[in-house]
Amino acid sequence: MQSTHLREHNLSAVLRALQAAGEPTSRAGLASLTRLTKPTVSKLVEELIGAGLISEGDPISAGAGRPMVPLRPAAGTLLAIGLEIAADHVSCLGVDLTGSELSRRTVYGRAASAEEAIARAAQLVREVRADAPDLPVVGVVAAVPGRISPDGRLVLSAPNLDWTDVPLVEGLRTHLAPEAGDIVALNDNRLSVLTEIDRRPSESFLYVRGSTGVGGAVVLEGSVLEGTHGWAGELGHTVVEPGGLTCRCGRRGCLEAYISYHALVEQAGLGPEVRIEDLVDELSRSSSRAEVIGVIGRSLGLAIANALNILDLSTVVLSGYLAPIAEEITPVVRETVTAHALAAEAGPISIERSDTTPDPALRGAARAALQPVFDAPGAWISRAATPAGRTA
Amino acid sequence: MQSTHLREHNLSAVLRALQAAGEPTSRAGLASLTRLTKPTVSKLVEELIGAGLISEGDPISAGAGRPMVPLRPAAGTLLAIGLEIAADHVSCLGVDLTGSELSRRTVYGRAASAEEAIARAAQLVREVRADAPDLPVVGVVAAVPGRISPDGRLVLSAPNLDWTDVPLVEGLRTHLAPEAGDIVALNDNRLSVLTEIDRRPSESFLYVRGSTGVGGAVVLEGSVLEGTHGWAGELGHTVVEPGGLTCRCGRRGCLEAYISYHALVEQAGLGPEVRIEDLVDELSRSSSRAEVIGVIGRSLGLAIANALNILDLSTVVLSGYLAPIAEEITPVVRETVTAHALAAEAGPISIERSDTTPDPALRGAARAALQPVFDAPGAWISRAATPAGRTA
DNA sequence: TTCGCTTAGTAAGTTTCCATTACTAACCGC
DNA sequence: GCGGTTAGTAATGGAAACTTACTAAGCGAA
Structure with a gap:
């Protein structure tokens, strides 16, 4: 050094x-x-x-x-911008160094194309910037429900958005003035977990998030495991039943094939806008409610147990649509995990529900956009010296 | 700082x-x-x-x-000591900073008790020290096939040794002069992998080692993942068949129940000293050889695929008794892994056999004992003869 | 051979940064 | 108001690394 x-x-x-x-x-x-x-x-x-x-x-x-x-x-001295690009909306959140919300915008409705979604997103960023025109922008982080290239520039695939190989960062950059700072895309699950890390700093845990599919993240002593391609912690395609149900991904026996919101909705023959609590009710009309809970709990428990064995963790946080039903499924999950996880021998496995703050991915994105300031405050000191605001 | x-x-x-x-x-x-x-x-x-x-x-x-x-x-200027405590032998290896072997001792035969094993080990350490009496000792690291307390002092359980809650470090310390340096016990799998890390520094991979059971380690950018209790990477009790065969650990469907040397020997009704190559031959008399290879490959492949999904790795190294049959089982393993691992979509999964250096755990232990020198060379400078090297 | 080029390594002086020591500031309780 | 206590600052000093400029030692081409 x-x-x-x-x-x-x-x-x-x-x-x-x-x-x-x-x-x-x-x-x-x-x-x-x-x-x-x-x-x-x-x-x-x-x-x-x-x-x-x-x-x-x-x-x-x-x-x-x-x-x-x-x-x-310091509050209100700089602006970090988080974006969330979801299937049915695009949101933008501006925060300062304290993490306080300075400005927030959302556009609902599905975009016709990636280009349109990007244009919407860029427009929201401009509006959020306009709400705090004097503040220097740290950067923009976009939460995307899909796989992103390791450099954070390209969305390789985002099934729910119907995106493949979309150069998101380049797209945003063409719409935005260069003072918008660095722009990076990251996976929504690994951004959501940042909110949880704030609640329990320096802890290690497995984060399981049910959204359209089942994703997650691995947190080791307060930092998110990235993995070779940036999708470590994706629990959804763990095999819980070799040769079992066919998953949307084409494989068989994936966890998602059993417990994703999507799978459950299909299984119940319901519309796409059912709340998870009602969904379970709905499903329990055909079979017994205990059985539905049992299927979710056992397959989820098995996937979690295998993950805990590999990682040797003893805390699990359930998030997304799993949070509202956490209380109900936890006993079965706990039973399955305890039966299969080695770590259970050393002490109880803690299964908890996540913080219920709304928009965890959006907040996490803004939080991630702040990171450069904490990592390299020096860059901001030289900037303060030259009031032009731009680094040479 | x-x-x-x-x-x-x-x-x-x-x-x-x-x-x-x-x-x-x-x-x-x-x-x-x-x-x-x-x-x-x-x-x-x-x-x-x-x-x-x-x-x-x-x-x-x-x-x-x-x-x-x-x-x-520098060669031959200090002594780091590795110990391996196995069911049928205790070995001790002294190396210098280059990792070169300075001295090696082994006692064969099963010890009657933990105390006896510890006494043997201590004796070997004394002999290795006596072979290089002038060199300062960095420390002693003992490789133990079992679970060790996070502080590295207590062997919580080592089924093959029949040890439970054995205060190994304390025991060694009472037999040894205090100049033996720090004494620490670590799991043999996570020490074996150090040899592999030397071969591929800064890489990330999953290390799977077949010994009496099936263990392993997770290596992230050249460093071994420890986990909460120090047994991250233990693949043996991953569930590969829910409700399947009963494992020695009492659970059902563990990988070990299908592919551990122990399980295969039992399955074949053979004596305990069969080589793995012969074992497969033996097994293939009752059923077809392809079937045996298929069972091993598929269950192992499934466990590996799930681990790779969680960790987002794309390299696997097969070691222990899996190495000699690696060539034979790799096609089936690869097929299964490719079918189930998400990372396979981003590029091919590399399945390799480990370095075939004998005694990887022993060598790894000695290697680990060297670590303090690399981490804090300053301590050795003050120890050196003349710190009067200050040029005026 | 000799001169220029290149790379390795050292010497001297300077800068940066932090620690030490000793101080002032401000408040409490008696 | 006086000691006790905690917060914060000033001045000095020392350690570490950087910059600049040099020497050492070999290669190759004129």
Whole structure:
């Protein structure tokens, strides 16, 4: 590491520590969190304040001693933009460094083509920018329900959108002024999980999200496992029944063939807009409700158990349409997991439902767009020095 | 990071770069590998030479320019000790920083008790130390075929050894002088894989090792995934047939119940000392050979496919008793994996056989015992004879 | 042979950055 | 108001790495 990078490293450490603390913290507090000395932290904080990344509050007296000057991530000094491109809507969310919503836009309805969806998305980004015209933009992250090339530029396939090899980033870039910052596309499941990571920082868990299919993510000590192609954690095509039902993907016995919303809807012969809670009710008319829950629980449990065996994790978070029925299916899932997961021998497997914040993918995308600031605050300090706003 | 730690970081970076290079490298070469400047590398190298961690060779001329002074990890300057505790033998291997074998000892025969096995192991360690009495000992790593507590001190269970809750490290420590350095126990599968990592540094792959059971490891960019309890990658108890055969572990449908050496031997009604190649022959007398290969290949393939789906990897390495029959089973495994693994859509899944170096666990243990030197070379510099190398 | 080119390595001085030490600031309780 | 306590700053010093400029040593072509 060059000595130049040391400062960058420490700036980042201070900013991260402040965010991780989750509450206003004094310079002295940051010093003990980062194990840097008080003078060093003072200097770094001064720079970060200068760059508009940290803000000071009024001194707070807490017991004896000089009152601390509370520091927190600065609100309203920059704009990070998240996009969500879904089958039936496109949403855009602008947040500042605190993660607070600055602006939000949505267009409902299915786009006729990828080009149209991209044009809509770009329009929303422009509107969100216009709501905060003076703020520099960190970047744009788009959540897409599909597979994305490792460099985050190309949507390889997104079945629900009917997209194949769509150059999303290039498309957005042609519609947007270059000051929009970096634009990157990421998988919606691996963005949704960021919201969950905020709730339980530095934990390790398996995240299972039911949307149209069944996706998920693997979180190891607070960071999302990417995998070779960027789709690690995709639980949907785990084989739970060799030679079983044929899945939409053409394979047999996939988890999705048994428990995806899509599969269940088809199985029940219902319309596409049934809520999952009603769906289970509907299904339980033909067979017994316990049986339906049993099928979901057992196949899901088996897939989870196999994943936990490989990863040696002991926490599972159920999200998406699995969250509302989590309470009901958990006993069966737990039973199956306990019966098959090795980790169950070392201690109980925790099966939890996710945070119920709406639009986790959208929020996660905005959250991801903020990341460069935490990773490299130095870039923002040089920017603050040259008020032109653009890096040379 | 404090500025004190910067030096440590860079010393480590230089030493690692030298090892990773795999061939003698000049100071200038290290500078470009580490992105440090030549003078900085020169200084760091000087320290490492003083500490006996790097050695200089005679200048080598390669084309134009001044000949380089080749640097390599120093041979015979320190001793790292690996232990392997198996059901029918205990082995001990001493290596230096280059990984070269300095000394090796083995005692065959099953120990009557854990205490006896530990006493044997300690004796071997003493003998290996006695073979190189002047070298400082980095530490001792013991490979154990079982589950080990996360702190590496306690063997929770090792079915083949008939061990439960054995305080291995404490036991070894009472037999050994404290200068033996840190003593740690680790799982044999996750140590075996280190040999494979040396062959393909920084790659990601799934390592599947057939021994008495079926174990494995997950390697992500050159580092072994540990998991919550330290047994990530254990493929043996993946469910490949829900409600299928009963496994030794009491569960049903585990991979091990189908393809472990143990299971196959039992299935064939043979003695315990059959070689795997003969075993397959033997089994093929009752049914057709293709059928036996088919069962192994399909169940293994299914387990691998599920693991690859979760982890998004595209390389598998077969090791242990799977290596000698790799060629035969690979077609079926590949077919099954390709049929079920999502990653197969992005490109071919590579299924390879492991390095055939004998005693991979023992070698891996010694390799792991070396790790502290690469992680923190600074500790060895202070130990070195003359830190008075400060030029005024 | 000699001169220029190229690469390896070193020396000296400078810069950057953090730690140390010692201080001031501000508040509490007695 | 006075000690105790915590927050924060100022000045200095030292460690580490960078920059620049040099020497060392070989190759090859004029």
